[in-house]
Amino acid sequence: MLFLVAALLLFGLVMGTVAHAPLTFTLVAATVIGVWLGVFALRERHGRRASTH
Numbered sequence: 674m675l676f677l678v679a680a681l682l683l684f685g686l687v688m689g690t691v692a693h694a695p696l697t698f699t700l701v702a703a704t705v706i707g708v709w710l711g712v713f714a715l716r717e718r719h720g721r722r723a724s725t726h
Contacts, residue, residue, distance in 0.1 A: 691699050 694702075
């Protein structure tokens, strides 16, 4: 439960920061995070597939 509260507080802080950041910075940061999450998902999928065979 404490983790959830901390995550929500951090989310609120980040969203507040994004509201004051320039649009180009927000889009670049969103793209970087999206690519990072995509690479992470592919590595996880590949790692699980390799470990099952």
